[in-house]
């Protein structure tokens with residue numbers, strides 16, 4: 318009973334935090350370039366993990382802990398999907414709703430609630446893609462949140478997760494602890510401390526290294542959060558395993574697209590206290606691993622079809638000499654869409670059989686497939 322009360326008290330404190338410090342607070346008129354949303358496109362992600370074309374009439378996305386901004390870029394990337402934006406904080410949802418409507422996107426439903434209880438208010442709804450970015454580390458009963466995510470995924474579906482890494486977050490966690498001990502509870506006091514520290518101090522470095530710390534909402538998220546747990550890699554992998562989820566692809570900075578290789582690399586970096594990134598990854602239900610393995614095998618022996626990521630298709634400049642460089646979202650530098658790239662990609666405005674592509678072009682195409690500008694499916 319005492320434990321339940323303490324979980325409820327933390328949830329209430331987290332909710333109050335986000336009612337006070339709406340996160341993030343980008344100007345309402347700020348817009349995203351459509352091309353920069355390419356990695357949120359469900360049809361492309363679905364083909365990457367399952368090798369199937371997903372019909373646009375059935376696409377369902379859940380933003381689990383959406384904050385005040387993410388429904389907008391997700392709607393830009395998926396104009397035909399039915400998107401559900403869920404958050405504990407009504408202030409965050411209100412701003413997200415306003416931002417999305419202001420930019421003329423009307424395919425998002427907004428729901429106030431706790432991810433752990435989602436099955437109660439979402440009923441039989443199931444999703445192809447759940448985005449849970451920067452949320453789980455604020456939930457004390459993370460096992461039940463992950464179980465909830467698992468139960469809301471359709472067969473073949475996936476979740477994107479971002480959680481703090483213990484190693485990368487060390488300085489911030491120590492500073493936040495110090496704030497709690499000193500009973501510092503507002504951002505003005507944090508700024509006073511910052512102004513009184515010497516150049517090169519660890520606290521100054523910690524503040525300066527974060528873009529968000531320029532704003533009150535960012536400073537509060539860093540140092541005044543009532544609950545922010547940072548995870549070690551094996552802790553995270555074990556939580557996923559318990560929820561019957563498995564990593565499919567890591568997408569943090571410099572992540573390898575070979576998941577097992579990336580896990581090894583992260584373990585070594587962590588053991589040597591050198592890990593400087595948080596964990597960002599896609600995970601899928603372990604029950605579906607056979608479907609995914611079959612796709613990986615089929616890819617090498619079946620005549621697949623290559624087409625353009627719908628977001629890139631709409632973003633390709635009409636004038637090919639105008640270069641396009643979507644911001645990197647999968648952890649590595651994107652190949653440029655220059656004149657040659659535009660010419661090559663334009664060929665895939667209509668699906669093309671792999672067998673018709675010559676081996677010289679295939680090299681360049683593979684780079685665009687890795688970047689998700691092109692997608693590959695079984696016919």
Ligand SMILES: C[S@@+](CC[C@H](N)C(=O)[O-])C[C@H]1O[C@@H](n2cnc3c(N)ncnc32)[C@H](O)[C@@H]1O
Nearest residue numbers: 335382383384404405406409431432450451452
């Ligand atoms: C750091 S923000 C991240 C927002 C957004 N995902 C993004 O990347 O911009 C964390 C969000 O998770 C929400 N949140 C925290 N605990 C939650 C819970 N148990 N259920 C639903 N939302 C929750 C907060 O209200 C907040 O909006």
